[in-house]
Amino acid sequence: MDAEQLREHAHKMVDFIADYYKSIENFPVLSQVEPGYLRGMLPDSAPDHPESLEDIFNDIQAKILPGVTHWQSPNYFAYYPSNSSIAGFLGEMLSAGLNIVGFSWITSPAATELEMIVLDWLAKLLNLPDYFLLGGQGGGVIQGTASEAVLVVLLAARERTLTRVGKNALGKLVVYASDQTHSSLQKACQVGGIQPENCRFLKADSSTNYGLSPEVLCEAITHDIAIGLIPFFLCATVGTTSSTAVDPLLSLGKIAKSNGMWFHVDAAYAGSACICPEYRHYIDGVEEADSFNMNAHKWFLTNFDCSALWVKDRNALVQSLSTNPEYLKNKASQARLVVDYKDWQIPLGRRFRSLKLWMVLRLYGIENLQCYIRNHIKLAKLFEGLVAQDPRFEVVTPRIFSLVCFRLLPSQNKDDHGNKLNHDLLDAVNSTGKVFISHTVLSGKYVLRFAVGAPLTEERHIISAWKVLQDEASALL
Amino acid sequence: MDAEQLREHAHKMVDFIADYYKSIENFPVLSQVEPGYLRGMLPDSAPDHPESLEDIFNDIQAKILPGVTHWQSPNYFAYYPSNSSIAGFLGEMLSAGLNIVGFSWITSPAATELEMIVLDWLAKLLNLPDYFLLGGQGGGVIQGTASEAVLVVLLAARERTLTRVGKNALGKLVVYASDQTHSSLQKACQVGGIQPENCRFLKADSSTNYGLSPEVLCEAITHDIAIGLIPFFLCATVGTTSSTAVDPLLSLGKIAKSNGMWFHVDAAYAGSACICPEYRHYIDGVEEADSFNMNAHKWFLTNFDCSALWVKDRNALVQSLSTNPEYLKNKASQARLVVDYKDWQIPLGRRFRSLKLWMVLRLYGIENLQCYIRNHIKLAKLFEGLVAQDPRFEVVTPRIFSLVCFRLLPSQNKDDHGNKLNHDLLDAVNSTGKVFISHTVLSGKYVLRFAVGAPLTEERHIISAWKVLQDEASALL
Numbered sequence A, B: 001m002d003a004e005q006l007r008e009h010a011h012k013m014v015d016f017i018a019d020y021y022k023s024i025e026n027f028p029v030l031s032q033v034e035p036g037y038l039r040g041m042l043p044d045s046a047p048d049h050p051e052s053l054e055d056i057f058n059d060i061q062a063k064i065l066p067g068v069t070h071w072q073s074p075n076y077f078a079y080y081p082s083n084s085s086i087a088g089f090l091g092e093m094l095s096a097g098l099n100i101v102g103f104s105w106i107t108s109p110a111a112t113e114l115e116m117i118v119l120d121w122l123a124k125l126l127n128l129p130d131y132f133l134l135g136g137q138g139g140g141v142i143q144g145t146a147s148e149a150v151l152v153v154l155l156a157a158r159e160r161t162l163t164r165v166g167k168n169a170l171g172k173l174v175v176y177a178s179d180q181t182h183s184s185l186q187k188a189c190q191v192g193g194i195q196p197e198n199c200r201f202l203k204a205d206s207s208t209n210y211g212l213s214p215e216v217l218c219e220a221i222t223h224d225i226a227i228g229l230i231p232f233f234l235c236a237t238v239g240t241t242s243s244t245a246v247d248p249l250l251s252l253g254k255i256a257k258s259n260g261m262w263f264h265v266d267a268a269y270a271g272s273a274c275i276c277p278e279y280r281h282y283i284d285g286v287e288e289a290d291s292f293n294m295n296a297h298k299w300f301l302t303n304f305d306c307s308a309l310w311v312k313d314r315n316a317l318v319q320s321l322s323t324n325p326e327y328l329k330n331k332a333s334q335a336r337l338v339v340d341y342k343d344w345q346i347p348l349g350r351r352f353r354s355l356k357l358w359m360v361l362r363l364y365g366i367e368n369l370q371c372y373i374r375n376h377i378k379l380a381k382l383f384e385g386l387v388a389q390d391p392r393f394e395v396v397t398p399r400i401f402s403l404v405c406f407r408l409l410p411s412q413n414k415d416d417h418g419n420k421l422n423h424d425l426l427d428a429v430n431s432t433g434k435v436f437i438s439h440t441v442l443s444g445k446y447v448l449r450f451a452v453g454a455p456l457t458e459e460r461h462i463i464s465a466w467k468v469l470q471d472e473a474s475a476l477l
Helices: A004-024 A053-067 A086-098 A107-124 A146-165 A167-172 A185-190 A213-224 A250-256 A270-275 A314-321 A354-389 A421-429 A460-476 B003-022 B055-067 B086-098 B109-125 B146-165 B169-174 B182-194 B216-227 B249-258 B270-275 B314-321 B354-389 B421-430 B458-475
Strands: A141-143 A173-178 A199-202 A230-237 A262-266 A291-295 A306-310 A393-395 A403-408 A438-442 A443-452 B139-143 B171-178 B200-204 B230-239 B261-265 B291-295 B306-311 B393-395 B403-410 B437-441 B445-451
Touching: A004 A053, A004 A141, A004 B086, A004 B437, A053 B354, A086 A460, A086 B003, A107 A141, A107 B055, A107 B403, A141 A146, A146 A167, A146 A173, A146 A185, A146 A230, A146 A262, A146 A291, A146 A306, A146 A314, A146 B182, A146 B403, A167 A173, A167 B169, A173 A185, A173 A213, A173 B354, A185 A199, A185 B146, A185 B182, A185 B314, A199 B291, A213 A230, A213 A250, A250 A262, A250 A393, A250 A421, A250 B421, A270 A291, A270 A354, A306 A314, A314 B182, A354 A393, A354 A460, A354 B055, A393 B230, A403 A421, A421 A438, A421 A443, A421 A460, B003 B055, B086 B354, B109 B139, B109 B306, B109 B354, B139 B146, B146 B169, B146 B171, B146 B182, B146 B200, B146 B230, B146 B261, B146 B291, B146 B306, B146 B314, B146 B458, B169 B171, B169 B354, B171 B182, B171 B216, B171 B291, B182 B200, B200 B216, B216 B249, B230 B249, B249 B261, B261 B458, B270 B354, B354 B458, B403 B421, B421 B445
Parallel strands: A173 A199, A173 A230, A230 A262, A262 A291, B171 B200, B171 B230, B230 B261, B261 B291
Antiparallel strands: A141 A306, A291 A306, A393 A403, A403 A443, A438 A443, B139 B306, B291 B306, B393 B403, B403 B445, B437 B445
16 A cells, blocks of 8 residues: 555546546446346456556456446436535545445544434434434434345334344234335345244235325224234335335324334435435424435435434443443443444444535535535426327326336236337337336336436436337337 | 446546546545544535536545445554445446446346346355256345345244244244354344344353354244244354354254255355365355345455355245335246345345356456455464464464454553553544554454455454554553
């Protein structure tokens, strides 16, 4: 590690990355390689002797980039966005440069304290209740992903409940959510040993715009209690993955509370929109929640990974996740003067991720961040309008944020409701390399998802994407 | 995200980081700030309007760096190292620049395939059995940390066992390891719902150099089976955190196998040394293992995080961790033509971490990496020799790799065996800011740990560190 060689090499990498962004529209958005493409292109083992940086750059260009699906392309509309920004990138660089491992406060006080402060900033920006701030009993923490966020709060809830009802009751604990909830909840249940038959993924359909009905929830809880089970965890979503459905937090939260359940709100994607006053109402009812999660790495210009989680009672997390081995003991921790984030998460080690979030908030400022969100929503509206104007297509669910769910109408009254047609359209469109979109299934219908949110996307990209869709549809019909 | 502005700003960040490395010896190694130091220095909320990069750099210098504990300092000897290198840093930059989220093969085939290839390279370098390679039934995967590695294999083992004995037997499952095992195993047990009273952290002492005794293990297993419990998981360590103790893999593995248990080998720290033929014998017996873990982010020049895990049977992982929501379905996955690493880990999303490991292997080459390890071990030997020459000190356990466990001998026959004295010495030494070391307790003795492994550490740093220790000891005695 020679500082001058680092400087020289890293400047070259900066240019490589800047050039990548300049030419990003030239790549097929979805990688078009075949499974196993890379194995034949690389040697079978590591080299005995050093290779040159130039050789590596050549290989990146010739062998790696063709296998990259370009999430930062302005023509990327699949899944949900994974934002990169200058500020986020600078934060990642600095974090990698300092390369600290911030498991305990003492291992870099700045890492813990900046995270506490920046998550308080973000909580205020979202107008979260005060008890999610570190001044009270709660607090914020950066998890890697929403999957880890829901897992740690599920574990905290499990511990809290088993402490109350006895540790042998694990097989009786029941989890509730709509069937639109992200698969990470199912995975958290698997990990936490919740019996699959005690996971109630309650049906939500178009009658509630795919939001979870409080009546359906009440009914399920009543039934479970009657047969001796123990409801302990409810997960509501603001902005589901399939269709950005919004669960009614206030009613759901009251039901959870009256049944002594932990209430988690997953706003991984749509949380970002709630920094705009006009969208904040979608998380009304968050004051009933025990925990709230939003992914700054989705639609908030913070490079992956950075998933912000707030909890009302930080002790619940610590009680379920802490260990205290001798070799990590230190004065500040023993005196309980500090937060040790190792006890708020699954891993021990953790990166200095607050740097990038701090830089995003400071380099852009609140007003620009709000404009950023509004612009994407405006572009999604534009796309929705284009779809609506073409009688061959339909918008399947009302657009709420920046995702449009739509499909090509079946030309005849086909048995599969046009599912194969839309599947084929998806394939055809993604095979052009010009855009990348993804799909879901809603009430048995195969639906195309067009998620706006890449930082480079402009109106012209929406227009061209729609043209590609129309052209491929014409070819298919 | 303007490419030219990215270029301009990122070049500045490169210079900032290169300058940081040039001046790294000027900072106190262990941050000397007080708890809460940062809150008063930063505003209460995010700014409405953008701030300049210059202001941010000034704040990093004035407010963040004083709160950083400098893991990259050549005078850092605490815990275990967390290596940063030019290659590792470049890999982090490129990963952050591309900013893909590689949960499934299709989301960037290069990310999955490069990871498969590079972990095969590393497996060959460690001379791991062929069945850990992706050609067979097993394979390698990059986890964030060793904590996640041990958790996912514990979950795989839990699933495999419960499938055999019935899902209601969770309360009967027993885990075995020595009491020197890293706390991440205890945490994995907590997460996985293993009853605390079924976690056997078997006593290991100086009679076996803190390695787990096969006899002690056999006795425990026999007893547990006799009372109707189900042994299912054994974790052995090569290079424990306290003292780099090495468990006897071959005998332990055979016991595990004959009892139908999953055998995991944690070589998080010492695995790196095993790329040198003369240290490879420490993992002899790994051919009995179901899984093997080493942290490339510790002592292998790969910036945090990068924890390499190999499993013998990848289906065991996939069966316990997979989910298959509609919105992630795609042709390649459905046809089972590809690896989707989302099913080998806790989170859904994952960064392109193989880039940095690939760059480390290529930019340095095997021979240099072996020299790198040998040099640190030589420096640790040097330190060990210095300690041995001073009659006021003792080396507590035989040095095996690059960690020296030592202590100041109590001047009189104190009741606490010199524990307070060594605690005070640790405090005094770390308060100088000149070095950072940590501690452990072995058989009731408070022991100082001097772990060599920072990339910048040279002989002169060892000599000065020893001088600081001697001076502070003189002041105390």
